[in-house]
Amino acid sequence: MGIFSKTCEYAVRAVFFIAQRTADGSRVGIKEIATSIDSPEHFLAKILQDLSKRGIIQSVKGPHGGFYLDDQSLARPLSDVIEAVDGGGIFRDCGLGLKECSSKNPCPLHNDFLDVRNRLQSMLENITIGQFNGDLNLGTVVLKR
């Protein structure tokens, strides 16, 4: 497995895709999202339903419905998606799995991991959901394969 869970990987790819495809105010359906980011449709549906409930993304039912992002959502930091899906553990938990690891009671790698986690967090806090729309349009970055 990678840094994030499969669930989280799908969520981030989907959110980037929705951002690009709905920048003009339109909506995009779950089938098209799943195909475009190469994820299992029904599994992704659950993930997006959860993100929708939490207000990270928007959705409308019925004909011409689908998922989309409003301006506020487009401006959100990517870290919000990770927090919503995987929880913020990756930004906070001990690298060796100790529940009470802290500067007062550190594991051997406490400071080293603090540094790595903080870099990861600030990186994800400084990326917005909508910021790759241009690159995705140009095809200079990809969301499948």
Next chain:
Amino acid sequence: MGIFSKTCEYAVRAVFFIAQRTADGSRVGIKEIATSIDSPEHFLAKILQDLSKRGIIQSVKGPHGGFYLDDQSLARPLSDVIEAVDGGGIFRDCGLGLKECSSKNPCPLHNDFLDVRNRLQSMLENITIGQFNGDLNLGTVVLKR
């Protein structure tokens, strides 16, 4: 879950513990290791058997047997343990789970993740299994709780 799997967390904690407890040439049994690092005994046994087969740690059966580390093992980088247990994916795989992500075919986060992964890797390559023995003896770092 954290950065690493539970399996990997147990492995690293165990290896640090074995390093400290066998620096004098003695050996330490699986029961004592499991208790001392707060891990399930039989599960940890499998992990250590695997590390032993791969030559990352050493073991001897029978009375006064147990696990220990020779000088070469004490000097190994911690990254060898992670590679052995979780595979090196954490140092190499795409943050968004794309199989073919590369500088030629990058995901939106390719460069950012490259940076984070490289930092993690070089951190783990520059830590040796035996380097915390002093701190563990002093109790300034811990392996449980």
Next chain:
DNA sequence: ATAATAAAAGATATTTTTATCTTCTATTAT
């Protein structure tokens, strides 16, 4: 040689993650 010890190995079980399928409900165009 024998008994005691401790790792190795095998079988099984539980939990979590990932995935699929079906039914229900809300929305929109007609």
Next chain:
DNA sequence: ATAATAGAAGATAAAAATATCTTTTATTAT
């Protein structure tokens, strides 16, 4: 109103990770 559409929700299932228990094998002290 009605039919079509598409997300929401619920029930199941498959796979992977985590955990436990039992039996076997190798080693050592006696």
